[in-house]
Amino acid sequence: MTHELTRRSMLKIGSAAAVLPWVPGLAGASRAAAAQAPGTAAAATTMLRPFGLEDVDLGAGVFAQKRSLMLEFLRGFDERRFLIAFRANAGLALDPSVVPMPAGGWEGLDGEANGNLRGAFTGHFMSAVAQAYASTGETAFGRKLQTLIDGLYEVRGALGNDPVLRTTAGKLSGTAVDIARGTYNYVALPAGTFSGLTSFTFAAWVRPTAAANWARILDIGNGTSVYAFLAQRDGNGRPRFAITRNGGGGEQVLQGTTALPVNAWSHVAVTLTGTTGRLYVNGVQVAQNTTMTLNPAALGALANNWLGRSQYNDPLYAGAYQDVNVWSTALSAAQVAELTAGRAATTSAGAGDALSLPMDESGGLVIADVSGKGRNGSLVRTWGKPSHPGFLAAYPETQFITLETMTTGNYNVVWAPYYTAHKILKGLLDGYTATGDPKALDLATGLCDWMYSRLSKLTPAVRQRMWGIFSSGEFGGVVEAILETYGHSGKPEHLQLAKYFDLDSLINASAENRDILNGLHANQHIPIFTGALLMYDKTGEERYLQAARNFWDMVVPTRMFGIGGTSSAEFWQARNQIASILKDTDAETCCAYNMLKLSRALFAHEQDPAYMDYYERALFNQVLGSKQDAVDPNFPLATYFIGLQPGAVRDFTPKNGTTCCEGTGMESATKYQDSVFFAAEDGSALYVNLFVASTVYWAAQHVTVTQETSFPFEQGTTLKVAGSGAFDLRVRIPSWARGAAVRVNGAAVGTPVPGAYLTLSRSWKDGDTVEVDLPFALRAERTPDDPTVQNLMYGPVHLVARDARTTFLPFSLYATAALDGDLAGALQPVTGKPLHFTSNGVELAPFHEGTTDPFHAYVRRTEPRVVLGSVDSGVANPARADRTTLLDDVWSGAPFAHKPAFLQRLASVTDSWVGAGLLAAADRDRVLEAGRRAAFTTAYAEAADLQGIADTARAAGTLSQGAHTNLRNRLEGALEALEAGNDAKALRYLQQYLDHAARRVEDADLLALLSLGADALTARLRG
Structure with missing residues (x-):
């Protein structure tokens, strides 16, 4: 018999175990202590500000690779193709020897629904090119923006002219x-x-x-x-x-x-x-x-x-x-x-x-x-002349006019004209930010003036009816863009215009935490809440903030797929419906784009780490995976829907290009770095939200921070400071990162708590280095409506099974699970393919790989027998009517700090199932015996865990000094025997340990925990 640790390392383990909150009677106090532990971020008292794209450079890695593919498309696509529809609508001549072929799809002259959404993708393209220009400084992107701004300026001037024969x-x-x-x-x-x-x-x-x-x-x-x-x-x-x-x-x-x-x-x-x-x-x-x-x-x-x-x-x-x-x-x-x-x-x-x-x-x-x-x-x-000279569109004003009398939607008559206006407006604003061309701002201001001229003449009841119509009344993020324009113009009419877009039925219900989302078109309504947050900033009306906060909770996680997306066939279903709606029209990409915008805005207001946990999930999975790993001269190659049914194949050329989701796909791929770092508004803190190879130039502190990592292929990151200054560096510890560690200049600091920010307060000096270890673990997430249908996550990465079958693949994970709850034993790495594994006879790959391979985002968990740490109890795994099983209940308590904690959970769960008549008492005993014989780590390490539990209890005052010393002496005797390979002698010491604990330990919970550990170690040595 061999033992891997020494007595000296045992003492280190015992000391480390003392900080873990698994000792009965101490858990609540420990959680409270963790929440207030030195280095964890306190409640926010200031607003955060994101950095401009020009202030954050992407380093080498998967994000830079994906961005390079999109940049190549943007460089090659002739932006004049977008002006053709605008020029035609304005009656401007089109010289076929100069003008290229029109853009196709929704942007085409005779596209879907008579071209009723023309111009929207143009706005997306302008925003994407502006972001690319800010990120890279390439003059080619600046020239493209200038062509579009100049072209649209000419169009607006011509819209008031008579037709030309x-x-x-x-x-x-x-x-x-x-x-x-x-x-x-x-x-x-x-x-x-x-x-x-x-x-x-x-x-x-x-x-x-x-x-x-x-x-x-x-x-x-x-x-x-x-x-x-x-x-x-x-x-x-x-x-x-x-x-x-x-x-x-x-x-x-x-x-x-x-x-x-x-x-x-x-x-x-x-x-x-x-x-x-x-x-x-x-x-x-x-x-x-x-x-x-x-x-x-x-x-x-x-x-x-x-x-x-x-x-x-x-x-x-x-x-x-x-x-x-x-x-x-x-x-x-x-x-x-x-x-x-x-x-x-x-x-x-x-x-x-x-x-x-x-x-x-x-x-x-x-x-x-x-x-x-x-x-x-x-x-x-057909439509005469614009009602106001600020009008700018690629189709007639009649869409806007007709909407004012519509009671039901018909996209063949009116297809979201204010949504299109939003995209054009935002593209112009982004173009102005990137180029400084006053024509762009003049066009944006005029567009808002025109919208005000129409909407101010309508009654509140008419506006409310309009905004409630699917999809004709969809207006996207127009409130955000109007308020951005207001920031430039200062016109009171523009602030009033933003208020005209309040959909009171939804905003008020959400502020009151009434969930009315079932049956609503998802992407029509998500941007309403990002706009509401900005309205809160401008007006101070609390209902806007409360509505946005409550709405987010109605989507995450109750209407969220494992990849971070939401919606089914563009609509929301009732809460907690996931397995029942898996099909080829799930997870509209625009929804993920807008949920990211909302999450970052909420985080800037409240600094709740849950917002950034979600942001990471959606960004590293759906958003990255929505871009194909290829380039096409005519298409951005981005998904619209993402099929999540078994055997799904991603469609990267939906509807011949130029859809809303391809537009947001272009935008996402040119701003991957926009939320990696945030700064406190007062310059007191720098937040590291995401682990992406990047460099931020923080002018307020005259500091540069470089993040060196190949995450998610690397389980951690390194931050290097150039310059000096006193500020807090706040590093997010993801909720999935158990066992995280942080070192400053090589020395361990703080107490990283999953799902919190670790705050490092110091006067930073040039050359300071922060290393962050973020261990990945495999976890299986159950769908709320069918616990047997589950998605697999490895750290932040959604793993999909590459397989063409169109029924759920059966997957077993518990049989190979370690007793601490780590499921990684089910994964076998594929040589030469990072983040690829084999398991249950199929290959697993990260969702972010943009391929057209058939895949399974969800599998069917099948755990027929109770197997613990590879020890088969011989007992069938019983299930409730809702299909949750005994093993599900056991492992839902993971992670376990040590063998006694696992055994305590096992005993509690099996007793509950026996009490409910779902498990025979004899079968419970067989399960408990299998648990006692199963290896947690090594026998030596399990003994060390016992000492750590006693040390924790002594520090908490629930174990006397005399009892603690006597227990320690007997456990050290057992350890020495184990080191010498004398299991019989170790067993005698363990029996003495049990006897002494029974006489001297007064706390019943502590005694039960120590007894479980010693009993299990005894059973294992007798093996």
């Missing part, structure tokens, strides 16, 4: 009128143009420039009940004529067979007479309907007669028109065929007798009618 080469001789994508222009024809037509022919040359379904070549009607239209493509991509007096359900239809080509001329014609309608494309009949009972005359007087616009909210037609004609008769097939060879005026049909528009204008806003009827068309814009 533009021309292109026609199919026939001469020019054609060209309506550019995104201009919101169309041609309005006079009322009565189609009145009284019982038979008619419509014919035109068209060249669409966008493959937009339902875009109208012609549309006449009185809204969405009575109308007739010719669409370039229907929902199936085919040309379609329809006429109705009873809305969509009563349409009489002519449907073509083949889509009209984009960027190519086609001749289209519709004839209708009697009950027969025909549709022609390029002179060939493609559809006929002989049961049509309606004609324009049957529709009555029509107010709207449009070329290019729909009675519905369909995309406007984009493209060219030439030789548009309407006849009051149905032309023959031969006559229609003639129209494809030249202008109508040169054919046997002649120019249209009801309307004839050659479309050969070179300017102005009038489209001349040569039919003799004087029915000139007018080039108009």
Whole structure:
């Protein structure tokens, strides 16, 4: 038998054990002492301030690597692509020889929901580039910002102008009128143009420039009940004529067979007479309907007669028109065929007798009618001119106007216009901070002036209704951006404007700690509380602070996934629902981005370490893992949703780019360092919040602090001070970091308490070094709604199982667990792959690796037998109705400082299960015997632990000096015997120890603890 320690080291262990709070009767006092222990941070009395990105440099490591990938994308993406939609909306010319292709996805000219969110990603891009510029100083980023600022300034000036008629080469001789994508222009024809037509022919040359379904070549009607239209493509991509007096359900239809080509001329014609309608494309009949009972005359007087616009909210037609004609008769097939060879005026049909528009204008806003009827068309814009000169957007102001009368959301009509305004405003503010260009601030101030001009005219009830609508009323972090503008402008109207965005139903409920989150759209509401904190700073209204604080507690941890994210299909469910909602639309990345912003803001106010514990979890896992470890010239490669169901695969190119989450992904990747360090507002303290290789330049103290670490691949960090000054250095000890240690210039200092800040107060000198040890341990976190579904954490790192199966993987961890509660025995490191392990037959990897490998963020815990320290008790692991097991109860008390503490927990839990009728008494005895025989560490170390418990009790006054001395003498005899390998002699000393303890120890809890330890050691030696 061999023993690893000496008597001298035993005395050190005994002394160290004296500070651990596991002795019965002393636990409460010890926790209180720990809370007030020298070096732990006291309650905050001052606000903290983050450092600017320019004041913190990232060092080598995983964050710098991820950032470099995003910087490469930002450098290569042509920022002018974002200006195209803005310029089109303002009627500015787009030179195809200079202007690149438009940005796609949501930012596209004909993106999702008719492009109703255009401009938002532009703001994200500006913020990301501004952050990159601040962090790196690269002039390329400054130039990109300048291009966008200058471009947007030109756009705002042009938004108040009349539409501009533009021309292109026609199919026939001469020019054609060209309506550019995104201009919101169309041609309005006079009322009565189609009145009284019982038979008619419509014919035109068209060249669409966008493959937009339902875009109208012609549309006449009185809204969405009575109308007739010719669409370039229907929902199936085919040309379609329809006429109705009873809305969509009563349409009489002519449907073509083949889509009209984009960027190519086609001749289209519709004839209708009697009950027969025909549709022609390029002179060939493609559809006929002989049961049509309606004609324009049957529709009555029509107010709207449009070329290019729909009675519905369909995309406007984009493209060219030439030789548009309407006849009051149905032309023959031969006559229609003639129209494809030249202008109508040169054919046997002649120019249209009801309307004839050659479309050969070179300017102005009038489209001349040569039919003799004087029915000139007018080039108009759907929304007129802005209500205030500060308006700036890539789509019409009508989205904002329509929102004011909406009662239910419809993103095809209105899609979060104030959210878009926020992103543009914030991008401008970040651009101003980075470049100092006064145009950027002028644009931002004007945008706030415009918002005030609209919202100040509305009643509080209207505003409350607007902000409560999903998702049309979503406004993101607009309050933060408005208050930032207010900080520059000082205008009282801007502070009042920020108040207009109070969603009182949510803010008041949260201030009262009433959880009403179930069913709410998550990312629509998280930024409200960051704004509320800033409103608290400006107004002193306590409800804002209380609401933000309570809201955070409603999300963390009750609605939080293991990676730190929240939301399911963008919405919140009821509290404590995690296992039941694991699917491919979990953890929207924007939610994590905004929860980080809120957490850092709360921490700046209150310095509760829990905020930074959460920040670390979400940053090191979801946010890092939301960026793919690759570069693409067209995409930032960032996730929208993160599937957390078994076998999920991350999608790094959602919706073809330019989504909100790809935008926040760009921003996150260019500001990783923004919360590593904070400083007290009065300059008295520097907070080290996160363990990231970095250097902070603290001007207030003329000090530089460099953090050297490869964390999380290294379990700790080193801080080096350059310069000198008297201040507190406050180092966060994460809640997961049991056994943390801190040394200043090589000497141990303080008492690190998990979940607290260790304060080092001294006059710092150039060259001082602080070393922080943060041991990682494996822990399995149960989901609240199914304790068998668990995620695995290793220190701050969320480990995922790489496996393509789509059912939960069975995982056992207890059988190999050490008796102190350390589960690391279940992990086998993979050589050459840091933070990769094998366990239960699969490979585990850190979530932050941005791969497309299928993975399991959660596993199914399966612990069929009670095995303790590899000693099998032979007893099946019983479970309650809620699926928690006996072993779950035992290990929920971990970590255990020593064998007696573990045995005490084991006895207490098994007694409880026997009392509840869930465990037989005989099985309890078998479990207890297995626990006594299981190794905690070495037999020698377990004996040393007993001495430490006695030392602690003596120091606390619960053990007399005489009893303490006698117990120590007998234990030293046992230790000497163990050193000599004489187990029989050690057993005799242990029996004497037990006998003496029974006679001399008066404290029943202490006696039980000492007896458990001595009994267990005896059972183990008898083995």
